[in-house]
């Protein structure tokens with residue numbers, strides 16, 4: 001099922017691409033050699049994660065002079081491209097018997113890969129668009145570098161999927177996906193958090209498997225450390241962007257920060273609980289994993305957010321479980337269909353919504369934000 005070398009890109013791999021344009025062109029070319037019957041069916045079910053668009057002119061108007069020193073260090077690091085060539089299979093890539101994989105695990109793992117690939121590509125599209133529309137040299141350069149990384153990440157996940165006879169059709173996604181408009185400040189909160197929680201998720205799995213290699217059922221996890229360092233740097237960039245305007249992290253906006261923290265954390269919890277077989281294969285307790293990722297993300301986000309969520313509050317986990325149950329109920333009701341199904345969806349949604357509001361009402365923990373946002377990945 002291996003794709004042949006695409007014409008015009010002989011010997012070229014997305015891992016070596018130095019720009020997002022090149023990375024995507026290689027994948028597009030390669031896609032011509034793929035013939036997967038399952039692809040279309042899969043594309044249609046790709047409802048999450050979302051794709052975003054924003055007010056690019058407002059983003060373009062950002063002046064980074066107030067954070068210039070840290071900005072230049074970060075950009076220089078990204079320009080030096082420590083992960084060039086990293087995201088491709090090498091001798092560490094063990095053979096995977098996809099046909100022999102337990103069907104429940106296979107289904108959940110493919111779902112994990114597909115949604116991860118879509119998330120990477122969603123970032124890629126947003127960053128690439130910003131680079132294309134902007135004229136501010138600082139901003140366009142940053143977004144070009146981040147888009148380059150995300151294109152590689154998506155390409156690498158597609159390499160893994162290809163072995164299972166699947167791939168995420170990136171060209172199709174660009175056209176078919178609905179784009180959600182977010183004001184720039186919401187893009188900062190949401191994207192900053194998704195980059196940092198992405199780091200925390202990948203490094204937690206990587207460290208766990210480093211200590212317990214017998215549970216590493218697929219070689220892609222070996223690539224997670226360098227991978228999450230890319231995401232860490234992307235998060236650093238958004239922290240600096242927010243730092244340029246103190247209004248973004250004060251006053252009423254603190255409520256928005258709390259809203260996004262709660263939404264991102266609870267979404268992760270609910271989605272992860274939809275993959276019990278995947279976590280069991282990794283020998284990861286889902287509640288432990290969730291809390292561990294929240295703890296790391298909260299610790300990191302103290303670099304820029306004046307509050308953290310109280311994830312040790314007595315109502316925190318019970319309310320997350322309530323949301324998760326409500327979600328399962330909604331899924332069941334959808335499957336059932338008919339009037340009873342509709343009723344079930346409404347009842348489930350009310351239950352989930354109430355639990356979410358109650359999560360929002362848990363008092364947050366104030367935090368003294370440091371003068372410099374600069375952090376190193378230490379986990």
Ligand SMILES: [Fe+2]
Nearest residue numbers: 120149150153
């Ligand atoms: Fe990424």
Ligand SMILES: [Fe+2]
Nearest residue numbers: 123195231234
């Ligand atoms: Fe990223």
